[in-house]
Amino acid sequence: MSRQPLRLGMVGGGEGAFIGAVHRRAAALDGDWRLVAGSFSSDAGRNTRTGDALGLIPQRVYPTLDAMIAGEQSLPADQRIDAVAIVTPNYLHAPMAIAALDAGFHVMCEKPMAMNVAEAEAIAAAVADTGRQFALAFTYAAYPLIEEARLRVARGDLGTVRLVQVEYLQGWLSQSIDKGGNKQAEWRTDPARAGAGGCLGDIGTHAFQLAEHVSGLRAETLCADLTTHVAGRRLDDDVSALLRFTGGARGVLKVTQVAAGEENGLKLRIHGTRGGLEWSQMEPNTLTLRWLDRPAELVRAGGPGLDESVAAQFRTPSGHPEGYIEAFANLYRGFAAAIRGESHQRFPDVADGLRTSRFVEAVVTNAASDTKWSGIEN
Amino acid sequence: MSRQPLRLGMVGGGEGAFIGAVHRRAAALDGDWRLVAGSFSSDAGRNTRTGDALGLIPQRVYPTLDAMIAGEQSLPADQRIDAVAIVTPNYLHAPMAIAALDAGFHVMCEKPMAMNVAEAEAIAAAVADTGRQFALAFTYAAYPLIEEARLRVARGDLGTVRLVQVEYLQGWLSQSIDKGGNKQAEWRTDPARAGAGGCLGDIGTHAFQLAEHVSGLRAETLCADLTTHVAGRRLDDDVSALLRFTGGARGVLKVTQVAAGEENGLKLRIHGTRGGLEWSQMEPNTLTLRWLDRPAELVRAGGPGLDESVAAQFRTPSGHPEGYIEAFANLYRGFAAAIRGESHQRFPDVADGLRTSRFVEAVVTNAASDTKWSGIEN
Amino acid sequence: MSRQPLRLGMVGGGEGAFIGAVHRRAAALDGDWRLVAGSFSSDAGRNTRTGDALGLIPQRVYPTLDAMIAGEQSLPADQRIDAVAIVTPNYLHAPMAIAALDAGFHVMCEKPMAMNVAEAEAIAAAVADTGRQFALAFTYAAYPLIEEARLRVARGDLGTVRLVQVEYLQGWLSQSIDKGGNKQAEWRTDPARAGAGGCLGDIGTHAFQLAEHVSGLRAETLCADLTTHVAGRRLDDDVSALLRFTGGARGVLKVTQVAAGEENGLKLRIHGTRGGLEWSQMEPNTLTLRWLDRPAELVRAGGPGLDESVAAQFRTPSGHPEGYIEAFANLYRGFAAAIRGESHQRFPDVADGLRTSRFVEAVVTNAASDTKWSGIEN
Amino acid sequence: MSRQPLRLGMVGGGEGAFIGAVHRRAAALDGDWRLVAGSFSSDAGRNTRTGDALGLIPQRVYPTLDAMIAGEQSLPADQRIDAVAIVTPNYLHAPMAIAALDAGFHVMCEKPMAMNVAEAEAIAAAVADTGRQFALAFTYAAYPLIEEARLRVARGDLGTVRLVQVEYLQGWLSQSIDKGGNKQAEWRTDPARAGAGGCLGDIGTHAFQLAEHVSGLRAETLCADLTTHVAGRRLDDDVSALLRFTGGARGVLKVTQVAAGEENGLKLRIHGTRGGLEWSQMEPNTLTLRWLDRPAELVRAGGPGLDESVAAQFRTPSGHPEGYIEAFANLYRGFAAAIRGESHQRFPDVADGLRTSRFVEAVVTNAASDTKWSGIEN
Structure with a gap:
């Protein structure tokens, strides 16, 4: 039985961003992951262009994280993303991580994890509540x-x-x-x-x-x-x-x-x-x-x-x-x-x-x- | 219009081989290539296991290069592999490269390219004749x-x-x-x-x-x-x-x-x-x-x-x-x-x-x- | 007219000491100095053995700094030491430096210069008063x-x-x-x-x-x-x-x-x-x-x-x-x-x-x- | 009994030469040697100036190696040089080394030792005959x-x-x-x-x-x-x-x-x-x-x-x-x-x-x- 890669959705990481491309390469390197969905930019044109350049199908290039969550949840389990990679500026980490976790997705989050301790505690609570995997990109x-x-x-x-x-x-x-x-x-x-x-x-x-x-x-x-x-x-x-x-x-x-x-x-x-x-x-x-x-x-x-x-x-x-x-x-x-x-x-x-x-x-x-x-x- | 990766077939590089895995990672890193076919080993079990581990569909895991060439040529152009990566021991480079080129595929070949000058000249002639791209893995x-x-x-x-x-x-x-x-x-x-x-x-x-x-x-x-x-x-x-x-x-x-x-x-x-x-x-x-x-x-x-x-x-x-x-x-x-x-x-x-x-x-x-x-x- | 090296006396630096030997080598390297007198140890035997090993004449191997000052002052100016190198433990730096300066000798002193700020100020005053040269071994x-x-x-x-x-x-x-x-x-x-x-x-x-x-x-x-x-x-x-x-x-x-x-x-x-x-x-x-x-x-x-x-x-x-x-x-x-x-x-x-x-x-x-x-x- | 340094005479190494000054520093560093004689240059003024700058007494600054040999041999054994350092261009090494050895002096010689194998063999014979010490400056x-x-x-x-x-x-x-x-x-x-x-x-x-x-x-x-x-x-x-x-x-x-x-x-x-x-x-x-x-x-x-x-x-x-x-x-x-x-x-x-x-x-x-x-x- 063939081993299929896990499916990844990314939020952030549009054209010109640095760390999003690193995540994509890192995810691809060992064949464990395939990027299948994304919400790369709040700028619609930039979002579309990034998705196209990455070979995504247009339906899975979403305008927002919320749209991605909703869209992916509507897909059969064997097509739906397994995890969300959050590569946005810091202030978006906590709300996005919590939303993704609550929707049942695992999360790979850029650092620093949160804007402050209160946010960090909220994420920790969400991880505990949902039992999802949460990885933080302390790469070194x-x-x-x-x-x-x-x-x-x-x-x-x-x-x-x-x-x-x-x-x-x-x-x-x-x-x-x-x-x-x-x-x-x-x-x-x-x-x-x-x-x-x-x-x-x-x-x-x-x-x-x-x-x-x-x-x-x-x-x-x-x-x-x-x-x-x-x-x-x-x-x-x-x-x-x-x-x-x-x-x-x-x-x-x-x-x-x-x-x-x-x-x-x-x-x-x-x-x-x-x-x-x-x-x-x-x-x-x-x-x-x-x-x-x-x-x-x-x-x-x-x-x-x-x-x-x-x-x-x-x-x-x-x-x-x-x-x-x-x-x-x-x-x-x-x-x-x-x-x-x-x-x-x-x-x-x-x-x-x-x-x-x-x-x-x-x-x-x-x-x-x-x-x-x-x-x-x- | 979405930019799709090129499609790669690999010959050699079964379980335990070193350089095949490097080729696969290198091909995956930038999203330019997707491995879709292979003939990884003359040992049937090893060949199948390698293909499975890589998430290939069984029909595109071939017993020989010749079978891969035939099988791929029978697919529509937009599914067929674009290139063959040859990662076998040296003595197979020349016959395989020439066969792949002659069948219209581009070739990425491991070094040394050939067993001797005569073989090397034959490959050079095939490249010239077919007009296909030929890359040689002088990585450094x-x-x-x-x-x-x-x-x-x-x-x-x-x-x-x-x-x-x-x-x-x-x-x-x-x-x-x-x-x-x-x-x-x-x-x-x-x-x-x-x-x-x-x-x-x-x-x-x-x-x-x-x-x-x-x-x-x-x-x-x-x-x-x-x-x-x-x-x-x-x-x-x-x-x-x-x-x-x-x-x-x-x-x-x-x-x-x-x-x-x-x-x-x-x-x-x-x-x-x-x-x-x-x-x-x-x-x-x-x-x-x-x-x-x-x-x-x-x-x-x-x-x-x-x-x-x-x-x-x-x-x-x-x-x-x-x-x-x-x-x-x-x-x-x-x-x-x-x-x-x-x-x-x-x-x-x-x-x-x-x-x-x-x-x-x-x-x-x-x-x-x-x-x-x-x-x-x- | 031949250029003669300056004459150095050393206090401290007996057998087994580290920094005294470094001073002697450093002084000798460029031919600017010749070691001609010393009071190397409060242990008489050790003092004598050190002086002998260094080729000093016995009369110029003194039991104490005071004796060295007195002995050297009694010699003609063209034989007398020009400077004293102080390579003793820290607590002796200040009294010895001041004594040597007051006696008209230039001083090369090991670091740290003094046990405290008061001692350091006293040395500074002695340097100012006597107009003698004072070098501190901040070697680096x-x-x-x-x-x-x-x-x-x-x-x-x-x-x-x-x-x-x-x-x-x-x-x-x-x-x-x-x-x-x-x-x-x-x-x-x-x-x-x-x-x-x-x-x-x-x-x-x-x-x-x-x-x-x-x-x-x-x-x-x-x-x-x-x-x-x-x-x-x-x-x-x-x-x-x-x-x-x-x-x-x-x-x-x-x-x-x-x-x-x-x-x-x-x-x-x-x-x-x-x-x-x-x-x-x-x-x-x-x-x-x-x-x-x-x-x-x-x-x-x-x-x-x-x-x-x-x-x-x-x-x-x-x-x-x-x-x-x-x-x-x-x-x-x-x-x-x-x-x-x-x-x-x-x-x-x-x-x-x-x-x-x-x-x-x-x-x-x-x-x-x-x-x-x-x-x-x- | 005081240990006196050995006495060194140098041939070559006048003002502006490189390796002569290195020999002098090396000889001085550990207190084993004292430079007491020299024939530094065939140019009389240069020879004299070098000797003066090094603090030698004028009588022991000789116009030639032969003069140095003769002069030193006329001194009492406890004043005479023990060894000759040869720091001249290569073509002078062999004749000078042989002359110095034959006169009973030990020799420190710059490299390469000789102009050819014949010269090298002649030096080796002189070393064997005289039983003098011969050091060759293969410094590394x-x-x-x-x-x-x-x-x-x-x-x-x-x-x-x-x-x-x-x-x-x-x-x-x-x-x-x-x-x-x-x-x-x-x-x-x-x-x-x-x-x-x-x-x-x-x-x-x-x-x-x-x-x-x-x-x-x-x-x-x-x-x-x-x-x-x-x-x-x-x-x-x-x-x-x-x-x-x-x-x-x-x-x-x-x-x-x-x-x-x-x-x-x-x-x-x-x-x-x-x-x-x-x-x-x-x-x-x-x-x-x-x-x-x-x-x-x-x-x-x-x-x-x-x-x-x-x-x-x-x-x-x-x-x-x-x-x-x-x-x-x-x-x-x-x-x-x-x-x-x-x-x-x-x-x-x-x-x-x-x-x-x-x-x-x-x-x-x-x-x-x-x-x-x-x-x-x-």
Whole structure:
């Protein structure tokens, strides 16, 4: 009996959008998904053109998410979409995710998950109520060597963790391009569409999620400095924070979008009593392990020394680099496996979304006050 | 009017094969292709299971290429496959490519294209006769920064080229795994299925093609040492060659599959009178340019300084690494564009296949003789 | 007329000490100095053995600094030492430096300069009163590419500075070796001999000095977290601080000696409105410049693109790596030139010592309080 | 009893020379040597100025080597020089070395040791006859991690060696600066002063010596291509050679001085049946080991995992980079220890000089002929 791909509907991601196309490629890569429906833009012409370019049949290119939900629900179960990918600006995530979940669809949602903690809690409640699968696109956590790193820490290879350093340096908002018609920049720096955090919400959440995910630790308190360097910008473009983790580990988080000349420099370092690890997103196929008492090791994508579960994630032998789209495809692969009820690799979900919403809230609150250390709600 | 993907049939690439799955992912990535037919294995069960796992309808999973050709030709033109991807062992490339071309299909063929020069010439004749598109999977030439490198050399940035160094170091054949049931190793070291070159045909052709492609030069003569290090192996696993190019440039080619610990280390360096360039497949998103009179530059995937045609090839902003599968997808994208008659990026074709066949022949001949310098037929 | 080396006396640096031997090599490297006297250890046998091993005549191996001062003052001016190198534990720096200055000698002093701000001010007063040259061994500031970086920032290449990140990661105090007879570890973690800062004073001062020196900015306020990870240790072994600079630039300083597996990882990054720079002490011969609108550049030791004053500092052509001892020798070369009244390269001096003492005080004060932002006295 | 430094006389190395100053710094670094005499230039003024700048007494600044020999022999044994450092152009090495040896002095000689094999044999005979120590400045062999590499190979860590790749890429002779008053370039490209090899003798000898030294293998035959790219140059500026070693290992040697933009890129790679090693002179403090069955390791200068004899060679803890001058100083340290009859680290000597002379001869002979493989006399 032939195994058919799952069926995906997408909301957002019209012509010219960045992340929608990434989702489509990621979903297609392993043959687990087929895009069959979409509501790509509120602009009717743009919506139609995108659907045509993607080879969708016109009836399944919908003007709105609501129309897509209604249209798909009217189809036989074996044609209807299984899941909705939400790739709209942040302010639409919560209402759309909840609507899709309530209509019985699984959801793949872009990050940050919500505009604030209240929205995040509402999504979490909807996930709990509906029992649908919910994946959150914290893509970097889906690089296989991040899973290797997490396992290494979890099984104590590094000893007790003392230090967590995470940084995410971008430079593309170094100038005031927000007003120049750069759609990506525009909505990301508008509080009404992006939320209370600018850079903080856009990439700070990635950094924080990765730090907690790999270290296996929870940050209890933080002390933050939130800055807007570019004149006229309405949200932060630079975040620095000190973190204190349960058990005494100390952390530093540095995130910015005005580091001129930097590309997409997400880097994580964790040190314990016996050694440390380092991973950089821009060279994602190497995990460096340094030891107190023996030479450093380079654990390589697809190479020897990997946990079996990690080795199984690679699509090509070592030395054939996998990149960002492959990491993204790992999300879709895990999401599909979960929907199919197969044993699967873990993926970031609504709990990560709720946690990072609380992180954003704590940073914004702390940075605006004279309080040195603020708690992060668990 | 909706743009439908082109339809692909595959021969070879059953369960457990490596390169077939890469072709399928590469074809799927950009939505240009849909796999609709296949003849994946001469083993009927394996063939059926592969087709099922890929979601093909049973009628389009054929026992042989001939059956696929016949079956597809019987379908209406708007359902029939547009192209055949040939991902079988080397000895099947020529007969299958010629059969597919003669039946009117375009062909995407794995490398090395043929077992010998005679076969290569026969394929070239079939391409010329049929006017079909023929793409050859010299994947590494499809990395965008290789095109940037080629353009830089072509427009004289480096001055007159003096030195070409290409190396391709793998270690996976360091031990005698050829007989241990490793299918990849087994046929690659069998002259009847791989051809006269072992490592030489498998990866030496990649290295040579890349060196000529980027330098824009033709090697006129070569002097080679061909070695088999692993006892009992019937083909070379180690190649060293000196090259002399038209115009006086000198080259060194070093290719091996017994460099224990190496992964997939293809690296190209070219130096001219004004500067040099360096590119490594394992970190494909950086092209290093060194200059006689100013600091070295790192040209980055998606970053500033790229030729417009190269910048257009990237799917993600700089700092989001693209890898091997993306390079492979560039081949399929170019192949699709050529079939559709759109302006397109160049891809390796039958001329590259013929040229590298002549290179293999020249190396084998030279290495077996006391002649110092042997010509390479143009 | 023959140019004779200057004459150096050393206090501290007996057998088994680390930094004394580095000073001796640095002083010898360029022929500017000859070690002719010393008081190497309070242990008489050790003192004598050290002097013998260094080829000193016994009369000039003194039991104490006071004896050395008296002995040298009794010699004719053309035999007498010109300068004293102070390489003792921190608590001896101030009294010894002041004694040497007051006796008319120039001083090369190890860092941190003093136990506290009061001591630092006393040394500064002695320097002002005596008019003697005073060099402080902030060695890392003496790497030539640090001067290149400083000049690049100063002349505005990066635009207006927005971000300063400095880190200094060591791992050698990851375990409780302080009590195990490791002399280096022992005194560095004893408040009575090291001062109020452990890791903070030992390497935090290096990091802070470098950040201000290269950025050309002053940190106005800071917010710090000071931690002792190793049980029983009496001083901090881990420092994290947020910095706010005059003009609005933001900084992060991360310094630790418990990053297991790290060696001597001092790294500085500065970003402005037009680009950024990066320099790592462990690969000191490359300065990376990244730009908003063009490819990154690698400025190399001895290579093209350097300021003339920087190019003049290298002893070997590009590609012949210079390291830590060469940087240290640059200090001695500059110190010698200043004593001789020749035009010279700047070296860290008493102002740097006073400033970093104030930094240490501000961190200790802030970290012990609930105040978020503390000023650093200028 | 005080340990006095050994006394060194230098021939060559006047103002503006490169390598003489390196020798002086290397000799001074560890306090083992004191420069007390010299004959720096055949130009009397230059000779005098150099001696003055170095603080020598005028009586020991001699017009010729012969005068230095005579003058020093007339001094009491405890004042007389112990050794002569020969840093003149190549054609003077043999007569000077023989004269110095015959007069009873130890000799530190620049490379290449001789103009031809006959000269090399004459020096070897003089060393044998006089029993004096003779050190040859194959500096790169004196990097401690090269000794670590040699030991690793010798004790079989890599298994049986199959592949040796050595390259040495420089770019400084990319243009015709030989005639423009660049003294370094001028004599190196004059057959009468440099010998039969240009680039071959100058840096090819380094590469070949390192390859044999670390691999522990002897090259039996070679096949070479010798090229002069710059019009009007009288010696080669580019060398490529294939090597066949005893036991079946295969090698490639690539050496050039016209790789525009390259600095001093000496790199060695050796692969055996179990793994491989890689070392680059420009980052000399890391030795990379790659393994067939486990992650690659980075063995670091001064770090864990080193052989005890290698660990003892470093002057600073790991992470404090040592460079070219330190490697050079290792030669002088070993040379001093040998003269003093202490147990010592091995240094390149007359055997290396003779062997590399035979290599040069074999390359020149082979490259000028149609013979594919030429033997190298042992």
